[in-house]
């Protein structure tokens with residue numbers, strides 16, 4: 249098994265602990281590589297390296313040169329897309345078909361934010377005081393801690409690294425302990441693109457051993473995190489102690505709402521893609537399908553018919569449609585929720601347990617599962633399962649759909665299926681979610697802001713909004729009158 253090293257200050261290094269841990273392939277449930285077990289001394293070294301780069305070589309580069317490096321990186325990722333997607337599929341079990349698409353798209357973030365790097369401009373303020381010139385500068389924050397989850401390792405990191413670097417910050421990145429391997433391959437590309445040493449550092453390991461010292465390090469200026477809401481809440485508390493800004497992306501319980509005037513075939517596909525794509529392990533999973541009562545029975549039948557055709561198996565096989573769950577704890581958590589839903593009285597119409605199909609081998613597979621007769625107050629309708637488990641809830645009218653959809657602590661995304669423009673506009677205005685899709689689902693772009701309302705998070709990733717998350721504004725005052733005013737009053 250390959251024993252990997254961490255990237256600190258431009259060098260590939262062993263962990264201070266001298267320990268490595270195994271990372272497992274979710275399809276075989278067997279170890280396939282060794283990940284350095286980072287700890288506080290590694291974090292300290294990485295933050296020092298990032299701080300040194302921030303104050304040194306990186307700061308001296310022009311914004312145009314920074315942008316050129318990001319675009320070069322984008323080219324390198326495009327040329328390595330196949331290799332990177334194979335690593336991702338092997339390490340986290342996501343379908344090769346989806347990972348190829350993701351890796352071919354990831355360069356766009358580096359092109360877009362590379363292009364933005366030299367368009368970050370301040371303003372001249374037409375100040376109300378005579379004899380004074382006042383302008384603003386948009387400046388980087390310093391060292392950014394990027395902490396990412398296992399479900400889309402490189403995409404989630406890209407959403408943080410591209411705007412953070414474009415804005416002139418340096419980064420210490422801690423990937424998830426369950427899916428670190430692609431980070432090492434990614435790190436090599438930063439080196440190859442010519443980023444100065446220390447601009448991007450990678451420290452691997454566990455939350456308490458690496459994430460905690462990273463978020464609490466006094467020289468870390470900002471934390472950008474994707475993960476569960478409990479961990480997000482904890483990180484937010486740590487950040488508060490250091491008065492550090494955060495970007496938090498914390499998952500959800502998104503509603504996919506189908507009205508009786510919808511194009512039903514499209515809506516069925518949209519609901520299936522919302523919950524079974526990526527084995528339901530996406531923050532934007534449409535885990536609640538809200539179905540208009542006049543079409544409820546027909547919709548459920550059509551949905552079952554399509555969902556039953558899903559091919560499970562090896563994620564590296566391009567024909568596979570539903571892969572394994574990425575981690576064993578997640579597998580157990582999904583099965584627990586299935587049991588809870590049954591105990592609460594939801595009716596299991598499909599799946600409802602581990603997948604024992606021969607094509608699933610020894611992997612952590614859960615049968616795509618559909619529950620009907622789900623009541624909005626059940627746990628299965630309120631808590632994030634993060635797996636291929638759909639709750640179907642009927643509704644009578646727009647007001648009831650909105651009440652059910654918004655009655656959650658989360659607010660990441662929502663889907664609306666209707667042919668009525670009035671309904672589409674009404675719902676998109678009143679749904680409490682950072683993203684609303686109408687007659688589509690699971691669309692993201694480097695250009696469009698992404699983030700959550702309520703407990704789904706703080707801040708936005710992608711688009712123009714994202715770069716502001718990594719900047720701070722300085723106001724500069726210059727006296728041009730030359731006569732010192734009365735020192736005892738405010739000017």
Ligand code: TXE
Pocket residue numbers: 395396397398399422423424425453454455456458459460463474475476477479480482483497498499500530531532578581632633634
């Ligand atoms: O996430 P964690 P886990 C949800 C999903 C899942 C649950 C738990 O419901 O079942 O979260 O998943 C690092 N200080 N989502 O346990 O713990 C950790 O090492 C600093 C939704 O994998 O949130 C990893 O790098 N860092 C989500 C990262 O935080 C800490 C995607 C995320 O891990 C830390 C994934 C600490 N004290 C899971 N503790 C989404 N938004 O889509 C852990 N970490």
